[in-house]
Amino acid sequence: MSIAPSELAYVPFVSVENMMRLVHHIGVEEMMAGICTNLEEDFRRWQAFDKTPRVASHSQEGVIELMPTSDGETYGFKYVNGHPKNTREGLQTVTAFGLLADVYTGYPVLLSEMTVLTALRTAAMSAFATKVLAPKAAKTMAMIGNGAQSEFQALALKAICGIETVRMYDIDPSATARAAGNLEGRMNVVSCGSPEEAIEGAQVITTCTADKQYATILTDNMVGAGVHINAIGGDCPGKTELHKDILYRSDVFVEYTPQTRVEGEIQQVGEDFEVTELWQVLSGARQGRRDRRQITLFDGVGFAIEDFSALRYVRDQLEGTGIYQKLDMLADPDDPRDLFGMVERAGEAVR
Amino acid sequence: MSIAPSELAYVPFVSVENMMRLVHHIGVEEMMAGICTNLEEDFRRWQAFDKTPRVASHSQEGVIELMPTSDGETYGFKYVNGHPKNTREGLQTVTAFGLLADVYTGYPVLLSEMTVLTALRTAAMSAFATKVLAPKAAKTMAMIGNGAQSEFQALALKAICGIETVRMYDIDPSATARAAGNLEGRMNVVSCGSPEEAIEGAQVITTCTADKQYATILTDNMVGAGVHINAIGGDCPGKTELHKDILYRSDVFVEYTPQTRVEGEIQQVGEDFEVTELWQVLSGARQGRRDRRQITLFDGVGFAIEDFSALRYVRDQLEGTGIYQKLDMLADPDDPRDLFGMVERAGEAVR
Numbered sequence A, B: 001m002s003i004a005p006s007e008l009a010y011v012p013f014v015s016v017e018n019m020m021r022l023v024h025h026i027g028v029e030e031m032m033a034g035i036c037t038n039l040e041e042d043f044r045r046w047q048a049f050d051k052t053p054r055v056a057s058h059s060q061e062g063v064i065e066l067m068p069t070s071d072g073e074t075y076g077f078k079y080v081n082g083h084p085k086n087t088r089e090g091l092q093t094v095t096a097f098g099l100l101a102d103v104y105t106g107y108p109v110l111l112s113e114m115t116v117l118t119a120l121r122t123a124a125m126s127a128f129a130t131k132v133l134a135p136k137a138a139k140t141m142a143m144i145g146n147g148a149q150s151e152f153q154a155l156a157l158k159a160i161c162g163i164e165t166v167r168m169y170d171i172d173p174s175a176t177a178r179a180a181g182n183l184e185g186r187m188n189v190v191s192c193g194s195p196e197e198a199i200e201g202a203q204v205i206t207t208c209t210a211d212k213q214y215a216t217i218l219t220d221n222m223v224g225a226g227v228h229i230n231a232i233g234g235d236c237p238g239k240t241e242l243h244k245d246i247l248y249r250s251d252v253f254v255e256y257t258p259q260t261r262v263e264g265e266i267q268q269v270g271e272d273f274e275v276t277e278l279w280q281v282l283s284g285a286r287q288g289r290r291d292r293r294q295i296t297l298f299d300g301v302g303f304a305i306e307d308f309s310a311l312r313y314v315r316d317q318l319e320g321t322g323i324y325q326k327l328d329m330l331a332d333p334d335d336p337r338d339l340f341g342m343v344e345r346a347g348e349a350v351r
Helices: A014-027 A028-044 A084-089 A114-133 A148-163 A173-183 A195-199 A245-247 A257-263 A277-282 A305-320 A339-350 B016-026 B028-044 B084-089 B115-133 B148-162 B174-183 B197-198 B242-248 B258-261 B278-283 B304-318 B338-350
Strands: A011-012 A055-059 A061-068 A075-082 A096-102 A108-113 A140-144 A165-169 A189-193 A204-207 A228-231 A252-256 A294-297 A325-328 B011-016 B057-060 B065-071 B072-082 B096-104 B106-112 B139-142 B165-169 B188-191 B203-206 B228-231 B250-254 B295-297 B325-328
Touching: A011 A305, A014 A108, A014 A114, A014 A305, A014 B338, A028 A114, A028 A148, A028 A277, A028 A305, A055 B065, A061 B057, A061 B065, A075 A305, A075 B096, A096 A114, A096 A305, A096 B072, A108 A114, A108 A305, A114 A148, A114 A228, A114 A294, A114 A305, A114 B338, A140 A148, A140 A195, A148 A173, A148 A204, A148 B338, A165 A173, A165 A195, A165 B011, A165 B295, A173 A189, A173 B028, A173 B338, A189 B072, A195 B228, A245 A294, A277 B228, A339 B016, A339 B115, A339 B148, A339 B174, B011 B242, B016 B028, B016 B065, B016 B106, B016 B115, B016 B304, B028 B115, B028 B148, B028 B278, B028 B304, B065 B304, B072 B304, B096 B115, B096 B304, B106 B115, B106 B304, B115 B148, B115 B228, B115 B250, B115 B258, B115 B278, B115 B295, B115 B304, B139 B148, B139 B197, B148 B165, B148 B174, B148 B228, B165 B174, B165 B197, B174 B188, B242 B250, B242 B295, B242 B338
Parallel strands: A011 A108, A140 A165, A140 A204, A165 A189, A204 A228, A228 A294, A252 A294, B011 B106, B139 B165, B139 B203, B165 B188, B203 B228, B228 B295, B250 B295
Antiparallel strands: A011 A325, A055 A061, A061 A075, A075 A096, A096 A108, B011 B325, B057 B065, B065 B072, B072 B096, B096 B106
16 A cells, blocks of 8 residues: 655755755855845834744753744744854854744645755845945945855845955955855955955945954954944854944944844943844834944844745745655644554555 | 765654654554653653743644753754644644754754654653553553544553553544554453443543543543543643542642643642652652552643653664665755855756
């Protein structure tokens, strides 16, 4: 007898290989632009989402987190770990996967790798914030910290905000060389020998360094009037990148205040430090950029809704592409009361 | 070029089909006995576990929950939904899957279906409670409610507690006929026309009905001295099976008090109603069965640690069997900083 499950019992699964296939099928810049469109849609309907804090399980070596959210129609969560010591052992610091489910039935509808996808959504999120807050006609960005996220950041700002030139700096020149090589032929790249050189003439400054401890990648005197800063690397307690004086000179924009107070640059200042949530700018409740001399600062830490936006983008792109596997993850007995019979009858077929 | 990920990037996945294959490979009774051994081990080291409450996302139609836990070495969580209206639409009320990860690295080490596995662990859990609390030399059980869980319950109590005869009753005689048919040749089955008939001569009474509303499957006068009751069906707010007078005549044992107060039979009584957590009996801190006339009541609702026990049983059995697939779920670039390069270089291979 056949024990093939019904179509409903299958969950589409996007492996790392298929995610890379999807990136090449769509194009990396086009894919980040598509995710950015979803981010904008989801930030515009911010109030529709369940905003549960992430559920963290801490150990001496790192943390494992579940980040759930729901818009009332679709439920999503991401599993993500953070283990800084992994790199020394030839493992990734961060691995992630995500799931979407239908709220009406509770059935999962997508399981996806999220290491590559998180890189895409993080860059798309910076581009989204930049699009909303940066000075008009910005053409040059500084990219300080040239690790795994840097090429995605530069290309997202190119595709979504019209940035033409990226000025790159990393404490490790081989990191800059790698990133510059990867970006060659895609945009103008200037490799710089110092952070000061990198920010020369840049209207947008993105910091994305890996320092775990309180660091000062940018000092106050380096930041001129009128720029937009994306501070991406400060994303957990004890990890910041900017001198706190910069915060006092800037208007600070965040994703979700309770989380950013713990994880973002603003952990350096008091609970009463005023911030604006980005969705409030979209809704018109709060002002974004007011004038040419204002410094806008996006203190990005990554929030569950962004993963949701990225996962639903992938779900919507899959149809017709065949760029996924079907996982037999849900039991589907003909008679729901007869689970035992289903297992029993499978005996001959599965032996 | 090859884009085959390294071994570390693969996560073993047990599909529904492979879970059924595993059940037949091991034997359903042997597998429940093995899970019961793990349950006992894990209840004995109860204090070692993170006991986070489940993270629930409620909607009008149902609930989606994440149930995480960790013993400091291994992290686990279960995704489970509950949608009572699904049955009317030809779908399962409950679907579930689970994951184990290595706390030291944060890497997932097992992804598994958990619809079949939850049925096995729920029955193993009842058998475990029965083994700890029931009168010695119990040979006959009553099984009230003959739905999807009933055959597993009966066989677990046979395999683990030496029960020889099951007396079955369901409000729907066709459910009893199905379950009795499935159990034929495995143990003595007596099909009964009323709950009163079912409990005649039974030293153990298991109730597992599907009523969502406050129900009274057992009334006080039906329960004689000295029996052990497993009340399994009451497992969410508003869903109970026993008349509350039975609670006052019994010593009540639970898995994790804060959860059972909300979901179990004891939601019918006050917060000050005294209960014993099962692990306290194992540790010797509290007494289990004291005398022949005492009624012991296991108010089971299902707890994250039980899923953990079942998942690690599956993980340990997989080795050498080949009864799993390998999912390419984790990105694994040769150079962790060069995620973009990994995606780029995959371009030719994946087109």
